Amino acid sequence: MSRKKKIIKKNKKAQVPKVSLKEKMSELLELPKDIVLNVPKLTMVGNADLLIENFKGIIEYDNDKIRINTNSGIIKITGAGLRIKEITSEDLMVNGDISSLEFLK
Amino acid sequence: MLLRLWNYIKGYVIIFVEGYFLEKFVNICTRRQIFLWDIKKKKNSAMSMKVSIKGFKMLRPIARKTGCRVRIMGKSGFPFVLNRYKRRKTFIAGAILFVFLFYFMSSFVWSVEVNGNEKVTTETIIDRVYQLGVKPGVFKYRINPHDVASNLMFDINELSWVSVVVKGTKVKIEVSEGVERPKLVNKNSPCDIVATRDGVISSIFVKSGLEAVKVGETVKKDQILISGTVPIKNQEDNPRILHAMGDVFARTWYDARVPVETKVFEKTRTGRKKDNVSLVLFSKKIDLFHRNSPFVEYDQVNIEKSLSIGEDLVLPFGLVIGRYYENNIIEKEITLDEAKKTAVGNAYKKASENVPKDAQIVEINESFIEKDDGQVTAEVTIECLENIGYEREIGGN
Known part of the structure; x- marks a missing residue:
C-alpha cells in the first residue's frame, strides 16, 4: 500500500516540474497564454468555422480529415467537406462540417 | 467581403496542384509568405487553390522541390481585365477622354x-x-x-x-x-380724386378735400370726384388747395357681345402626325431633315427635351421636336340652346378680361339680341363694385 502511494507521490512530483516558469508567470500576471507560451489559439464558430492561430504546419489534408502540427501537439480535425479557406504563416482557417477536434500528443 | 474585393483588385490565379506531397507544398508556401486561400481537395493526390499573381510567380521552385505539378485553372481579377484591354488603345483613349470631357463639361453652368x-x-x-x-x-x-x-x-x-x-x-x-413698402402720401402735392371709368357712385368717403359728386350720381371718366380745391369763405379768389384723399366706390359695367352661331367648326385630330427634330447644342439649334407641314389643317406642338443626369446635372444637349398633328375640320350644326350657351360662355370670358382684380362682382346679366335677319347676339354684362378714384395732380401748382 505504502509503496503504491509512494509511486503516486513520485509521479506527482515528476509532473509538477512540468508546469514551467513561463506558465506560472503568465498565470500570475494574467498574460495571454498563446503569446507567452507559443501555443495555438483556436476559435470556433458553431461547427462550421475553425480558426487556428499560431500553428506550425499541415501534416495531412483531406476532405474529411485534417491534421495540423502545433506547439501543443497535433490537432486532428474530422468532418465532411473540409476546406482550407485561408492559410498564412500565422493562421489557418478551416471551413466545413466539423464533427470532432482532437489533440494528439 | 473586403478581402475578396482586395483580392479581385490585386488579381488571382486558380491553380490545380497534383502530386504526392501536397501538404509539404502548402507548408512551404506558407513559410515563404505566399498567401493561399480556398484550398479544396479534389482527388487523392490533387487539390485546387487560389493564389495571388505575385505568389504564383514564386510557386515554380516550390513545385519543383516537392515534385508537384501546377496547372492554371483560371485567372480572375482586375489586372486580367485590364490586360485584355491593353492592346485596344483607342478604347482606352476613348474612356479617358470620356471621363475628362465629362468632368470638363460638368464644370460649366448649363x-x-x-x-x-x-x-x-x-x-x-x-x-x-x-x-x-x-x-x-x-x-x-x-x-x-x-x-x-x-x-x-x-x-x-x-x-x-x-x-x-x-x-x-x-x-x-x-x-x-418682401412686403411692399406702403406708398408715402406726399401731402404737399395738391391733387384731385378723379374717376378712372364711367359708373354710378354707390358710396363716397372723404378723408380730405371737398366732395364733388353725390351718391347715385352717374360719373364719366376723368370727372373730379373729390376736389382738392376748397374755397374759403370771404376769400373766393384764393381757395385752399390741398391733397384730396378718400375712397369712392361706384357701380361699373363691363359688357361683351358674341354672335350666336349654330354652325360650328369642330377640330379633331386624325391621329396622323409628323415630327421635325432639331438638335440643341450649347443653345444653338440644328435642324435635322426639316420639312414643312404636310397637312393642310394642323396644330403644332413643340416638345423640348434636355439631356440631364439626375436632376441637377443638366447637360448642354437637347432635342426639340416640332410635332404637327393633322386636324380634321368638320362643320357641325348644333341646337340653338347649345349655341347660346357657348356664346354666353365666350362673352363672359371676353367681358371678365376687363374687370380689374380688386373689383367685386355684384351681378352678371345675360341677354340675347335678335336682329331682323335672324342673327342672334349674346350679351353679357358684369356689374361690379369698385374703387374708381385715383389721384391726379392739380396742374400749375
Whole structure:
C-alpha cells in the first residue's frame, strides 16, 4: 500500500516540474497564454468555422480529415467537406462540417 | 467581403496542384509568405487553390522541390481585365477622354433656375443674373454665389432674401419677396380724386378735400370726384388747395357681345402626325431633315427635351421636336340652346378680361339680341363694385 502511494507521490512530483516558469508567470500576471507560451489559439464558430492561430504546419489534408502540427501537439480535425479557406504563416482557417477536434500528443 | 474585393483588385490565379506531397507544398508556401486561400481537395493526390499573381510567380521552385505539378485553372481579377484591354488603345483613349470631357463639361453652368418669385418675373431675375455673369456656358468655379446673391439683392429692390446655389451644372436661385413698402402720401402735392371709368357712385368717403359728386350720381371718366380745391369763405379768389384723399366706390359695367352661331367648326385630330427634330447644342439649334407641314389643317406642338443626369446635372444637349398633328375640320350644326350657351360662355370670358382684380362682382346679366335677319347676339354684362378714384395732380401748382 505504502509503496503504491509512494509511486503516486513520485509521479506527482515528476509532473509538477512540468508546469514551467513561463506558465506560472503568465498565470500570475494574467498574460495571454498563446503569446507567452507559443501555443495555438483556436476559435470556433458553431461547427462550421475553425480558426487556428499560431500553428506550425499541415501534416495531412483531406476532405474529411485534417491534421495540423502545433506547439501543443497535433490537432486532428474530422468532418465532411473540409476546406482550407485561408492559410498564412500565422493562421489557418478551416471551413466545413466539423464533427470532432482532437489533440494528439 | 473586403478581402475578396482586395483580392479581385490585386488579381488571382486558380491553380490545380497534383502530386504526392501536397501538404509539404502548402507548408512551404506558407513559410515563404505566399498567401493561399480556398484550398479544396479534389482527388487523392490533387487539390485546387487560389493564389495571388505575385505568389504564383514564386510557386515554380516550390513545385519543383516537392515534385508537384501546377496547372492554371483560371485567372480572375482586375489586372486580367485590364490586360485584355491593353492592346485596344483607342478604347482606352476613348474612356479617358470620356471621363475628362465629362468632368470638363460638368464644370460649366448649363441652366439657371429661379424659384420663389411671385411679383418679380423670372425673366427680370434671369436677365439681372445674366448681367452679373451667371449664364449658360460660364465656368462654374468662377461664380461666387455669395456675391451674386448680394448683387441681386441690391439690384432688385423687391427681393428681401436671395440664395444662389451652384448644384451640378445648374444654378439654383431661391428668392423671397418682401412686403411692399406702403406708398408715402406726399401731402404737399395738391391733387384731385378723379374717376378712372364711367359708373354710378354707390358710396363716397372723404378723408380730405371737398366732395364733388353725390351718391347715385352717374360719373364719366376723368370727372373730379373729390376736389382738392376748397374755397374759403370771404376769400373766393384764393381757395385752399390741398391733397384730396378718400375712397369712392361706384357701380361699373363691363359688357361683351358674341354672335350666336349654330354652325360650328369642330377640330379633331386624325391621329396622323409628323415630327421635325432639331438638335440643341450649347443653345444653338440644328435642324435635322426639316420639312414643312404636310397637312393642310394642323396644330403644332413643340416638345423640348434636355439631356440631364439626375436632376441637377443638366447637360448642354437637347432635342426639340416640332410635332404637327393633322386636324380634321368638320362643320357641325348644333341646337340653338347649345349655341347660346357657348356664346354666353365666350362673352363672359371676353367681358371678365376687363374687370380689374380688386373689383367685386355684384351681378352678371345675360341677354340675347335678335336682329331682323335672324342673327342672334349674346350679351353679357358684369356689374361690379369698385374703387374708381385715383389721384391726379392739380396742374400749375
